[in-house]
Amino acid sequence: MDIYEILDIFETEMKNEVFHHVTDDVLQDILLKSIEQAKNVAISTYEADKK
Numbered sequence: 001m002d003i004y005e006i007l008d009i010f011e012t013e014m015k016n017e018v019f020h021h022v023t024d025d026v027l028q029d030i031l032l033k034s035i036e037q038a039k040n041v042a043i044s045t046y047e048a049d050k051k
Contacts (some may be wrong), residue, residue, distance in 0.1 A: 003046055011039045 005011045022028045 004043070007039050007042055011035055 015032055017032045018028055018035070022031060
């Protein structure tokens with residue numbers, strides 16, 4: 001398993017938690033976008049560190 005697969009699993013699990021525990025649609029959208037942004041930052045940081 002590589003870092004990209006790990007981040008995909010983490011993203012999926014975090015989104016599932018949001019769907020199961022947050023009922024407010026606006027807050028849910030904010031949290032889902034934040035999870036995606038965090039994943040993208042982690043990938044960017046990882047790729048920059050490899051160079």
